[in-house]
Amino acid sequence: MALLAKKPKGTADVVPSKSYMWHTVEKLTAETAQQYGFKEIRIPTFEDTGLFVRSVGETTDVVQKEMYTVSAAGDSQFTLRPEGTAGVMRAMLENGVMNEGFPQKVYYILSCFRHENVQAGRLREFHQFGCEMVGSASPRADAEVISLAKSVLDRVGLQNIVLNLNSIGCPECREKYRQALREYFEPHRDELCRTCQERLDKNPMRLLDCKSAEDQAIAKDAPVILDYLCDDCKKHFDGVKEYLGIMGIDYVVNPKIVRGLDYYTRTVFEFITTEIGAQGTVCAGGRYDGLIEELGGAKTPALGFGMGLERLLLVMQKQNCDFMQDKTCDLYFATMGEASVNKALCLTRAARDEGFFVEYDLVERGLKPQMKYADKIGAKFVIVLGDNEIESGKAKLKNMATGEQTDISIGDDFVPQFSQAMVNSMFSGLESEFGGL
Numbered sequence: 501m502a503l504l505a506k507k508p509k510g511t512a513d514v515v516p517s518k519s520y521m522w523h524t525v526e527k528l529t530a531e532t533a534q535q536y537g538f539k540e541i542r543i544p545t546f547e548d549t550g551l552f553v554r555s556v557g558e559t560t561d562v563v564q565k566e567m568y569t570v571s572a573a574g575d576s577q578f579t580l581r582p583e584g585t586a587g588v589m590r591a592m593l594e595n596g597v598m599n600e601g602f603p604q605k606v607y608y609i610l611s612c613f614r615h616e617n618v619q620a621g622r623l624r625e626f627h628q629f630g631c632e633m634v635g636s637a638s639p640r641a642d643a644e645v646i647s648l649a650k651s652v653l654d655r656v657g658l659q660n661i662v663l664n665l666n667s668i669g670c671p672e673c674r675e676k677y678r679q680a681l682r683e684y685f686e687p688h689r690d691e692l693c694r695t696c697q698e699r700l701d702k703n704p705m706r707l708l709d710c711k712s713a714e715d716q717a718i719a720k721d722a723p724v725i726l727d728y729l730c731d732d733c734k735k736h737f738d739g740v741k742e743y744l745g746i747m748g749i750d751y752v753v754n755p756k757i758v759r760g761l762d763y764y765t766r767t768v769f770e771f772i773t774t775e776i777g778a779q780g781t782v783c784a785g786g787r788y789d790g791l792i793e794e795l796g797g798a799k800t801p802a803l804g805f806g807m808g809l810e811r812l813l814l815v816m817q818k819q820n821c822d823f824m825q826d827k828t829c830d831l832y833f834a835t836m837g838e839a840s841v842n843k844a845l846c847l848t849r850a851a852r853d854e855g856f857f858v859e860y861d862l863v864e865r866g867l868k869p870q871m872k873y874a875d876k877i878g879a880k881f882v883i884v885l886g887d888n889e890i891e892s893g894k895a896k897l898k899n900m901a902t903g904e905q906t907d908i909s910i911g912d913d914f915v916p917q918f919s920q921a922m923v924n925s926m927f928s929g930l931e932s933e934f935g936g937l
């Protein structure tokens with residue numbers, strides 16, 4: 501069979517047998533954010549192109565090469581969001597969330613789109629869990645946001661992931677630093693990759709983010725931003741480190757962390773693992789005190805992070821972390837003929853109304869394949885509904901784990917009887933687990 505269509509390069513399907521992994525990370529990330537007082541925000545998948553150009557930055561890789569920009573007849577230009585922060589800030593401004601008192605704390609789980617070279621851990625459509633805190637300039641806020649990211653990583657069971665911390669200062673300290681970088685790289689101009697030659701003129705800090713081994717070697721002894729921080733930025737950074745110390749969160753100061761997006765100021769951080777190859781940054785974020793003003797709001801300090809969920813899942817699988825399994829079927833009705841099906845339909849509805857997970861035959865199979873199916877889906881109990889059962893109003897409830905059969909009414913009191921049987925079976929499960937106490 502020749503399929504007419506295949507998925508676009510760099511996208512991924514989640515098949516039904518694997519979706520439990522996504523449910524696990526979606527649940528644990530959201531629950532952890534809520535424990536820190538963050539509430540969910542939802543935003544559109546596409547935004548005005550100008551929003552990303554202004555916020556992410558004209559000279560960044562994302563804006564220069566990676567955006568999916570679309571337009572329909574008569575419309576202006578839209579771009580599929582390459583990240584979450586810009587749209588979230590736009591939405592908070594547009595809906596007056598910024599006027600509701602500070603701090604405002606939001607989280608989101610959304611898809612992002614970037615036209616990148618596809619490789620392990622680098623897709624064209626990927627998913628981020630993100631958090632943003634608006635309205636605090638205190639280093640306490642930085643420590644809190646980093647602590648939240650760390651709690652999420654702990655909660656999903658990740659190990660050996662290192663918090664890399666840096667400060668990239670404010671626009672003032674950065675101007676001096678840029679100058680120092682230009683002076684350092686200028687003599688090597690011809691040895692740099694084409695992109696970095698451009699970066700040298702437009703945005704020399706981007707040079708430190710280059711993935712080419714040759715450029716990284718040249719950048720090895722480049723000046724370090726931390727030597728250029730003004731007194732206020734230095735004090736802020738010391739504060740962040742002190743709070744992290746008090747909370748017992750380990751970190752390494754890594755002056756090479758500069759982040760790929762333009763809007764960052766002061767604190768930047770990445771949680772990095774060496775276990776999934778070159779794309780080891782699972783979570784990245786920082787402070788962006790200038791962004792809200794850039795988008796037309798009042799000058800407001802803010803910070804946040806984005807966590808790549810595909811990368812998170814890669815590490816979780818590598819480290820054999822626990823996943824929440826899908827629920828399994830409580831009860832399967834095996835049916836024989838129309839009268840039996842009709843009875844199964846009524847009993848199924850009643851049991852589902854009480855919250856049970858119930859199935860019956862939908863493909864009109866014989867009894868044997870039905871039993872096989874019940875076994876395959878892991879049904880905890882099976883009831884075979886034949887003519888005798890319907891006539892007598894009684895059936896056998898089969899416990900699939902033990903093979904034990906008990907009589908059960910299939911009249912009006914079916915659901916309470918089945919509930920009792922479920923409780924009993926859980927109890928006998930416990931008894932055997934604790935040696936028949």
Ligand code: ATP
Pocket residue numbers: 583614616621622623624625626627628759760761779781782783784785806807808809810811
């Ligand atoms: P990288 O240096 O890996 O390209 P970035 O600086 O472009 O990352 P951010 O914009 O900070 O990444 O995105 C936050 C997180 O989202 C990253 O740390 C990563 O986990 C994830 N991420 C970014 N780009 C991709 C991608 N193309 N495919 C999968 N995950 C991604």
Ligand code: MG
Pocket residue numbers: 760
């Ligand atoms: Mg990138």
